[in-house]
Every structure is written in C-alpha cells, then in structure tokens.
Amino acid sequence: MKYALLVHQPKEVFERRDDKAAIAAGRAYGEALQAAGIFVAGAGLDSPRTATTVTVHDGKRQVHDGPYAETKEFLAGFGIIDVPNLDAALEWAARHPAAGFASIEVRPILGFGVAPAKPA
Amino acid sequence: MNESTTHAAIETVARDSYGRLIAYLAARSGDVAGAEDALGDAFVAALKQWSAEGVPEKPEAWLLHVARNRMIDAARRKEVRQKSETFLQQIAEEAQAVAEAHEYFPDERLKLLFVCAHPAIDSAARTPLMLQAVLGIDAARIASAFLVSPTAMSQRLVRAKNKIRDAGIPFRVPEPPEWEERVSFVLDAIYAAYTTGWESLMETASTHHALAAEAITLGRMLTHLMPREPEALGLLSLILHCEARRAARYTNDGKFVPLDRQDTTLWSQSMIEEAEKHLRSAAAFKHMGRYQLEAAIQSVHASRAKTGCIDWKEIALLYEGLVRIAPGIGSLVGRAVAIAQADQPAAGFAALEQIPSDRTADYQPYWAARGYLLRLLNRKDEAREAFDRAAILTDDPALREYLLQRSAEDTDRIA
Numbered sequence: 080m081k082y083a084l085l086v087h088q089p090k091e092v093f094e095r096r097d098d099k100a101a102i103a104a105g106r107a108y109g110e111a112l113q114a115a116g117i118f119v120a121g122a123g124l125d126s127p128r129t130a131t132t133v134t135v136h137d138g139k140r141q142v143h144d145g146p147y148a149e150t151k152e153f154l155a156g157f158g159i160i161d162v163p164n165l166d167a168a169l170e171w172a173a174r175h176p177a178a179g180f181a182s183i184e185v186r187p188i189l190g191f192g193v194a195p196a197k198p199a
Numbered sequence: 200m201n202e203s204t205t206h207a208a209i210e211t212v213a214r215d216s217y218g219r220l221i222a223y224l225a226a227r228s229g230d231v232a233g234a235e236d237a238l239g240d241a242f243v244a245a246l247k248q249w250s251a252e253g254v255p256e257k258p259e260a261w262l263l264h265v266a267r268n269r270m271i272d273a274a275r276r277k278e279v280r281q282k283s284e285t286f287l288q289q290i291a292e293e294a295q296a297v298a299e300a301h302e303y304f305p306d307e308r309l310k311l312l313f314v315c316a317h318p319a320i321d322s323a324a325r326t327p328l329m330l331q332a333v334l335g336i337d338a339a340r341i342a343s344a345f346l347v348s349p350t351a352m353s354q355r356l357v358r359a360k361n362k363i364r365d366a367g368i369p370f371r372v373p374e375p376p377e378w379e380e381r382v383s384f385v386l387d388a389i390y391a392a393y394t395t396g397w398e399s400l401m402e403t404a405s406t407h408h409a410l411a412a413e414a415i416t417l418g419r420m421l422t423h424l425m426p427r428e429p430e431a432l433g434l435l436s437l438i439l440h441c442e443a444r445r446a447a448r449y450t451n452d453g454k455f456v457p458l459d460r461q462d463t464t465l466w467s468q469s470m471i472e473e474a475e476k477h478l479r480s481a482a483a484f485k486h487m488g489r490y491q492l493e494a495a496i497q498s499v500h501a502s503r504a505k506t507g508c509i510d511w512k513e514i515a516l517l518y519e520g521l522v523r524i525a526p527g528i529g530s531l532v533g534r535a536v537a538i539a540q541a542d543q544p545a546a547g548f549a550a551l552e553q554i555p556s557d558r559t560a561d562y563q564p565y566w567a568a569r570g571y572l573l574r575l576l577n578r579k580d581e582a583r584e585a586f587d588r589a590a591i592l593t594d595d596p597a598l599r600e601y602l603l604q605r606s607a608e609d610t611d612r613i614a
Contacts, residue, residue: 080367164369165319187366 081188082168088181104176121158217335222311226370237269316384324359432481433491439474440497455601463504511540544575563592
C-alpha cells in the first residue's frame with residue numbers, strides 16, 4: 080500500500096529551516112527510504128508566507144495570498160512511501176527527523192487497494 | 200432434521216467458533232465488516248441447508264467455505280482494485296485446503312484482538328469492537344452497556360471497521376519491543392469491558408451480568424492465546440477477584456456495602472481460588488506489571504475471608520509498586536487510603552493532598568477517600584463536605600445514599 084506522510088509543523092519552525100543539521104537529517108532520511116526500496120516521492124515545502132491559494136467559483140478563478148487555512152500548524156512537507164501495511168508506515172513516520180517537533184500524519188493514497196495479508 | 204435441532208447446532212458453532220471464523224476471514228481480507236457480512240450470510244444458508252440435509256460433519260469448515268464464497272462474490276461485485284485477484288486466489292486455495300485436509304482451521308483470534316486494540320483505532324471503539332468482532336455481540340446490546348444510543352454505537356463500530364480496512368491495519372502479532380505496549384492496549388480494552396459492567400450495575404441486571412461474563416470470556420481467551428504473558432493472567436485474576444464479590448456489594452434491599460465490610464460468606468470461593476491460581480502462575484514469570492499488582496491487592500482483601508483481617512501494610516506496599524508503573528488517579532487514591540489504614544492517617548492524608556487537584560476535581564473515589572481520612576483525623580466539618588461532594592459525583596443511587604449517610608454521621612456527632 081502507498082501512504083502519504085504529511086508533516087505538519089508550527090509556523091515558527093519554518094524560520095529555522097536553514098539549520099545545517101536539520102538539512103542533513105532530512106537528506107539522510109530520504110536516502111534511508113531509497114535504500115529500503117519504499118520511496119515513491121517526497122519534498123519539503125517553503126514557508127506558508129510564500130503560499131498562494133486558488134479556487135474556481137462558477138468558472139471564475141479566484142486567487143488570494145496565503146495558505147488554505149490560517150492555523151497553528153502548516154503543511155511543511157510530504158513523502159509517499161510504498162510499504163505492506165499501516166504498522167510499517169507508522170514505523171517509518173516515527174523515524175522522520177521532524178517527528179520530534181512536528182506531527183506526521185499518515186494517510187493511505189487512494190486507488191491502490193487493500194494489500195492481501197500474507198498467508199499465516 | 201427438524202429446525203430446532205438445526206438452530207441448536209448453529210448456536211453451538213456460533214458460540215464456540217464465531218471469533219475464530221471472523222478472525223480467519225478478516226486476517227486474509229483485512230476487512231472485518233466484510234467478514235461479518237459473509238459469515239452472517241453463511242449462517243443463514245446453514246439454517247436452510249442443514250434443516251434439509253442435516254448438520255455437516257465439519258460445520259465450521261462448511262461455514263468457512265460458504266463465507267469465503269460470499270466474500271469472493273462481494274469482492275467481484277465491487278470490482279475491487281488491483282491486487283485483489285491475489286487475495287481471491289489465496290483465500291480460495293486456503294479455504295479449500297482447510298475444508299479438505301485439516302480437522303480444524305488456524306486460530307487467529309490473537310491477531311484480531313491486536314487489531315481491535317490497535318493504537319490507530321479510536322480508544323472509545325476498541326472494547327465495543329472486540330465484543331462485536333470476537334464474541335459476536337450485537338451493537339444494540341453493546342450500546343446499552345456503554346450507555347450510548349444504538350445509532351451512535353453502530354456508527355462508532357462502522358467507523359472503526361472502515362479504518363481497519365482503508366488504512367491497512369495489519370493482522371499480525373507484534374514482537375518486542377512493540378509487544379509490551381500493544382499487549383497493554385489489549386488488556387486495557389478487556390478490562391474496560393468489565394468496568395463498564397460495574398458502572399451500569401444499577402441499570403438492568405441482565406445487561407450488567409452479560410458484559411461481566413463476556414469480559415471474563417475475553418480474559419480467559421487471552422490467557423489461552425498468550426500463555427507466556429503474565430499480565431494476561433494478572434488481568435484475569437483481577438477480574439475474577441472483583442467478580443467473586445458481586446453478591447456482597449449490595450444488600451438484598453439494594454444498599455451499597457464497602458469492600459472491607461462485605462460479608463465474606465457471600466464471596467464466591469471458587470472464583471477466588473481460580474483468581475489465586477492465575478496470580479500464582481503469573482508470578483512464576485517474575486515479570487511484574489500493573490494488572491498483577493492490582494490483582495495482588497485484591498488477593499490481600501480476599502484473604503480476609505480466612506484471616507478475618509486486612510493486611511493494610513501489605514496493600515500499601517503493593518500500591519507503592521503500582522504507582523511507580525501506573526500512576527493513575529485510582530492507584531494514587533488507593534495508596535493514600537492504604538497508608539492511612541496501616542495506622543498512619545496523617546501520612547495517608549498527606550499522600551492524598553499531593554495528588555494534583557486538576558486530576559481530582561470530578562473523581563468520586565478521591566472525595567470519598569478524603570472524607571474517610573478526614574474523619575480519621577477528626578476533622579469532621581471538612582469530612583462532611585468531602586462526602587457530600589463524592590455523593591454528587593456518583594451516578595449509582597445506592598453508592599450516593601451510602602456517601603450521604605457517611606456525611607450525616609458526622610453531622611449527628613457534632614449535634
């Protein structure tokens with residue numbers, strides 16, 4: 080099954096993202112996903128300050144400055160991994176370098192069906 | 200064969216094998232609701248066919264075969280997604296093998312128990328889910344025991360089952376280091392089935408009795424499925440010790456009787472003996488845990504039936520160990536009372552005072568204990584206030600009356 084790991088973190092944390100150790104940890108995590116053969120896609124996102132939101136109402140495009148919703152925490156990045164089940168996805172989410180200060184939301188990707196369990 | 204014989208045969212299979220059949224089907228499809236629907240259909244088919252042709256030699260295998268076909272049909276109707284072919288293939292081959300070769304099919308209820316108590320499942324849904332998926336209890340009965348509407352309970356169960364299927368919660372038995380935490384979720388969910396019974400004691404007696412019995416069934420099942428886990432034995436021992444005192448908790452006219460005043464001749468000696476046996480087996484593993492300590496505390500109370508007295512020092516010592524591994528509000532209050540009862544009322548009250556007030560505000564046993572300890576210290580006005588507050592916080596009418604009487608005792612003495 081494919082799962083999205085969605086990293087939500089407080090606004091303040093975005094200001095500290097050029098920290099060298101954090102960048103190295105992020106890269107190492109990406110490499111570990113690659114090495115395990117479960118990496119599908121992933122990226123970090125720039126600060127919500129840089130966000131622009133688009134909606135289309137009655138065929139008319141509306142653009143406004145800022146993220147989709149003003150909340151305490153914002154989407155800071157995402158990864159998509161391909162693992163056998165939720166327990167494996169949770170294990171990888173817990174290893175995410177941001178897990179200590181951010182929340183990692185784990186959601187199945189639609190359209191990939193239910194993986195059959197291995198025979199007992 | 201007549202219909203009542205068929206009914207009886209179906210009931211026997213349902214009672215003995217329901218959870219095993221669901222666990223077997225769900226572990227292969229990842230879909231608890233689908234397994235329940237398919238097995239339900241199989242029981243309906245059995246009613247028809249067994250009445251006409253007699254009960255088959257291996258009724259479980261017959262039901263498994265029919266349920267498996269139903270699941271395959273349902274999967275095809277839904278035009279299920281990628282990978283489902285593998286599953287269909289696999290379950291077809293396995294069910295065939297089971298029907299032909301094995302006397303019995305594998306018991307995978309442990310996996311099902313771990314799924315029901317998975318941390319990704321809403322904690323309020325774990326116990327109801329276990330009662331339904333493992334024991335086949337219907338949602339309306341679970342709802343009445345949990346004091347929620349049948350609709351709300353059905354929705355809670357449907358949400359949980361959808362989560363298991365859609366989020367891909369695996370049917371597996373966790374291994375160390377995960378084991379200990381995951382086992383504690385299973386134990387907590389089973390214990391909640393029992394304590395939910397206590398709370399609804401004054402509702403209909405039948406509802407209460409049913410859930411307490413189911414909790415014991417689950418507890419026994421767990422010790423059978425994980426024979427090397429001392430905490431499973433500890434939990435079963437704890438539940439049996441509490442259940443042994445059922446007849447003594449209330450007088451015939453419905454008055455509440457506190458544990459240390461209960462008539463010990465009303466206690467079930469056979470249940471106490473079974474509880475003691477499990478606690479001894481648990482101790483042999485030399486791996487102490489929350490439920491073993493709680494059972495040990497109840498074991499000390501149980502020995503009053505033989506010795507006529509309560510060893511409060513021993514109880515205080517056990518609570519000391521309990522608050523170290525499980526500093527819940529219940530253990531903290533229990534520890535304070537035990538210290539006070541072991542001839543140190545001032546130290547006991549000090550321990551009670553140390554519990555943070557945000558945890559005690561609406562916790563009835565805290566205020567009852569506070570009233571009792573204040574009275575030992577001869578602080579009567581404060582004792583009365585504490586008993587009154589405890590009385591407000593309980594929804595058990597018999598306990599409320601008892602607490603108000605304790606409060607009035609102090610008034611009488613002052614007057």
